[in-house]
Amino acid sequence: MDKVSVKNALVQKMESLQLSGNKVAPLIGISSANVSNILNDKWDIVGDQIWRKVMVYCGMASKWQPAKTANLAKIYALCQDAQSNHVALAFSFAPGSGKSFALKHYTATTKEVAYVECDEYWTKKIFLQKIGSSLGVTVEGTVHEMVETVVEVLNRKRNPLLIIDEADKLKDPALNMFKTLFNRTQERCGFILCGAPYFKIRIEKGVSRNKQAYQEIYSRLGGEFIPLTPVSSNDVGAVCKANDVSNPEHISAIIGASKGDLRQVARMIHKLKKDENYNANE
Structure with missing residues (x-):
């Protein structure tokens, strides 16, 4: 285990999310004393299980090494574009094409990036809670209060990017939260929405049928889904x-x-x- 790299990754994560040791500790699942020991190089009193938890939090748990595939390079470029220019971009493609891996790797190696991986059961509140967790803050209260908290944190950052992976799994009420967050952070925050092939089909079908909010969502995504390439x-x-x-x-x-x-x-x-x-x- 390269403890120097783990410490450096933790420092970068804390700086990116503007978190103190007391705030980052519960997100990792360890005590603030353990965080202090790691940051102050008192490593002989930090157990391996603690180090593993920090590695998981920093996206270093896997020994799997990235390769510069065509899709990884393209997804990196899309993320950089969205983050630098504060726009929303979307792509959907076949499973196994490296979408989520590339997005997680970008998140782990770039400052001010928040990542959520959606699931079918998420309500509006769960969606906002997960976004809050990825930003390092607790989000609670009414939906209105939760939106206000997330928006405040995003607008306070210098150059944030919010990645919404597996967005096709979100039901309409939760998916519509993207429109709200986009409107409230316009020209201050970038967004990436990613999903399986059905995501593109669902949005375009909703637009053609004039389904509520779908035209607005599609417009905010630039009116297109950016194509990826089959794995070669x-x-x-x-x-x-x-x-x-x-x-x-x-x-x-x-x-x-x-x-x-x-x-x-x-x-x-x-x-x-x-x-x-x-x-x-x-």
């Missing part, structure tokens, strides 16, 4: 090499069996590495 053999090869699989036969087998699904690529690489006789170069 070069992408799979890059992922393999970034994760210590360099044998051409192994790479060729993974390319053939994964069928352009990066989740399957990851499973195959993990399975290959489980072999006690595995050598990356043989």
Whole structure:
């Protein structure tokens, strides 16, 4: 475990979200004393379980290494565009194309980025609570009070980006909160909305049927869903090499069996590495 890197990641996260040790501790699930010990290099009294919790909070828990696939490069560019120019952008594409991985990696490596991964059961309140958690604040009260808290935090930041992943899972009342947040933070905050292929179909169908709020949502997204690209053999090869699989036969087998699904690529690489006789170069 590289404790220097973990400490540096924690410092960056705290600076990005403007959090004190007392405020970040409950978000990690550890005591403020443990946070203080990590920041002051008193590492001999910090247990491994505490370090692991910090790594999870900072997005460092996985040993999986990123590779510069076509979609990772494009998603990074879209995130930078949305964050720098305070616009809202959307894309939807097939599962296994690396969308969520790229968004999480951007969040972990860039200041003032908040990320939420949506679920089907989320109400308006749960959605706002999750956004608050990603911003490092407690959001409670009525929906109006919760919106005011989130808006205040976003508008206070210099260059914020809010990433709403798996947005297709949100029911209409929660999804409509995007419109409210966009309106209240216009020209101060960027947004990325991402989902499976159905997300694009749902929004465009809602627009064509003049369904309430859908035209307004689509307009705020620039009236388009930005296309990604199918995972290529070069992408799979890059992922393999970034994760210590360099044998051409192994790479060729993974390319053939994964069928352009990066989740399957990851499973195959993990399975290959489980072999006690595995050598990356043989």
